[in-house]
Amino acid sequence: GLAGLLGSGRSALARVVAGIEPAVSGEIRIKGTRVAVRRPADAVAHRIALVPEARATQGIIPAHSVADNMVMSVIGRIAPKGFVDRVRVRDIAEDMIARLSIKTASRDHAVSTLSGGNxxxxxxxxxLATEPEILILDEPTAGIDIGSKAEIIRLVRDLAQAGKGVIVISSELSELLTACDRILVMADGRAHQMLDRADLDDPEERDPEHALQAAERRLQIEIQKALTIKEASHG
Structure with missing residues (x-):
């Protein structure tokens, strides 16, 4: 998980890893191997995928069908000679609709007819159709219903359980604490501290709700520490 206040650099870091913005410094390593990601095609080649924060303008084409939106990321695979294989489009769309429990009357309905969560x-x-090894989710539950939020958090845990790398950016600390094993606190475009999720728990707190609230307070303290360090360095 990536935690920090607005402007801390969380989304910028995601865009760098996805090849949308150039890296100013540092390097990207996947399973210990340094890789060059200078453009989105490089990221896709390394099986990195980014689900952007601005769903309506960067994630979907609202007037197009659910099926057509589903296959945009794999168009080269389903139309290798310039002709779209409609059977493969159907199979990919139906698989994802079932896998993600998407509520739609038909795969041919426009995405604009769906709820925000769907x-x-x-x-x-x-x-997911690209079969990524690393999935970056930027504010994945913003503006969606509670049921869809729970399903997306469950998906994150399932992907991690299957050995995938998942990076979650969220302004909701409870969401990061529920979804993530480690949380990187950021400020001013820099990493402040990497925290193990378990270290934020109070071992003496037995009530799950109180335990989550206590962990939120501890994480909030770390975010404030990062901000204080940033202000001190600028002062």
Whole structure:
């Protein structure tokens, strides 16, 4: 998970890893091997996928069908000679609709007819179709219903359990604490501290709700520490 206040550099870091923005410094390593990611095609080649924060403008084409949105990321695979294989489109769309429990009357319905939560699932499904090893989710539950939020958090845990790398950016600390094993606190475009999720728990707190609230307070303290260090360095 990536935690920090607005402007801390969380989304910028995601865009760098996805090849949308150039890296100013540092390097990207996948399973210990340094890789060059200078453009989105490089990221896709290394099986990195980004689900952007701006769903409506960067994630979907609202007037197009659920199926067409689902296969945008794999168009080269389903149309290798310039002609779209509609059977493969159907298979990919139906698989993702079932896998993500997308509520739609038909795969041929426009994405604009779906609820916000189901639109977000379409965006996630589009990138899962690429079979990524690393999935970056930027504010994945913003503006969606509680049921869809729970399903997306469950998907994150399932992907991690299957050995995938998942990076979650969220302004909701409870969401990061529920979804993530480690949380990187950022400020001013820099990494402040990497925290193990378990270290934020109070071993003496037995009530799950109180335990989560206590962990949120500890994480909030770390975010404030990062901000203080940033201000001190600028002062």
């Amino acid at each position: 639109q977000q699932k379409v965006v996630i499904g589009k990138w």
